Amino acid sequence: MNILVTLDSNYMKPLRVMLKSLFLNNPEEAFTIYLMHSSIKRKELADLNSFIKDHGSQLKIIELDNSHFADAPTLFYYTKEMYYRLLAHKFLPDNLSRILYLDPDILVINPIRKLYEIDIDGYLYAAAYHDIPSIKEINKIRLRPYGIEAYYNSGVLLMNLDLHRRHIKEEAIYNLVRRKSLKLIMPDQDILNALYAKRIRSIDEKLYNYDVRYFRFYKIITNNLWDMDHVINNTIILHFCGKKKPWHKDYSGKFHSLYKHYEKLAFAALPNSSSYYKAQYGW
């Protein structure tokens, strides 16, 4: 399976935690991790590379600099890295037709193949929108000029690269960003929604992009079905959305202990044997 991540040095630790959870809960899969970046240090990349190799997967590094986005407008304190995930198809190998983009602030707590194989024929993406009333309404109103009906979260994106190559154009994106009337709050996510929402296949956020801040909300709207037991056994992706992150000192939340557990495993010395995995899973 092809996984795409785009980040800077600040997210290297969470990335490793995310990957650890992905590897542990998908022990029979091999992944090719494409990392698009512009500023990560050699040493950090080498560490990441051996970490990924030790888990039977491989890392492919795509290093970019500003020359790659020479014509792109920038915004405020956002760098050109905001374009990486939207324009990834320009830098990925031509023969890839599908890739799963994942934010680093997530945990993959169950097998991911069902997500990876979702039918996206005719769609640019599969993504989930967060159906929390307040979030949904605010973003729908904010992006009303673009006639969107749902505001998709861009943290988990299954990409149809064949269609991206044909339909996602730099100029369309740059033109949108240049419009002064549009206030981009979360630039890449706003662009995704403003330009492509109608060509996104909607997937269940409770399975594929579970916002950990809304445990109670999900439980209530499902008549208590989606309790902790159900989340742990069914949700594929936990997303630590928002400003408070589980690797921060002052974090507190329902999935804090679970996150710290994976973080510990991500940085534990890895015994170089398959018996470690056998012990982990009893298989």
Add this chain to the structure above:
Amino acid sequence: MNILVTLDSNYMKPLRVMLKSLFLNNPEEAFTIYLMHSSIKRKELADLNSFIKDHGSQLKIIELDNSHFADAPTLFYYTKEMYYRLLAHKFLPDNLSRILYLDPDILVINPIRKLYEIDIDGYLYAAAYHDIPSIKEINKIRLRPYGIEAYYNSGVLLMNLDLHRRHIKEEAIYNLVRRKSLKLIMPDQDILNALYAKRIRSIDEKLYNYDVRYFRFYKIITNNLWDMDHVINNTIILHFCGKKKPWHKDYSGKFHSLYKHYEKLAFAALPNSSSYYKAQYGW
């Protein structure tokens, strides 16, 4: 390492979760699990046996019935099983000199060898007392006639079996239970404290018997040192004390997601027996 558990059918599922956490976090150890019981069904024992074998450890079953405690007084709705952990030395092999008793409502989240090897020369037990002011005071007052200074929790007990054989006598225990003036609330734990508190080596509850209800308390008394990160990386044993248990539907707590994670792993590899437990317990 020798591990002792004493329980009935109601705790078979938590036992398996506890053992899974023990095995996962001690991948290089082999354990001999001694299970003392009187009423667990053949099928359940066979399942447990293969689960333990699959993890490279072994199960030894000690089946008792009331004939073994013919002279023992019983209390209210407590059965004679309350004596199992206190009198285990009478039923364990003569050549064992040390065993670690563990309650089934715990998770072992880090290597346990440091605990197992604590020096208990001259002590009957190593155990932790819960230093939460309310608990401590109530129990000290309650057991004042016995002059105890700390009220030890009996959920994690490192036992010096050589000394038990010489100093722990059935009659002393039965005599204590027969005294009408003593109101035993948690019988085995009360007996342990009333008779043997002075010969218990005290160990740090934050490391070896962390009461999950008191996350905030431990954090405050350590000037924020014992935060979630520190717990996950340092605490060996999380103890889900109290009436609300993490396998109950309505449970809520800081370590709920982590417990459910281990529970999932404990039942992941054996779909047949997991449906067996589902039928048994309604989960």
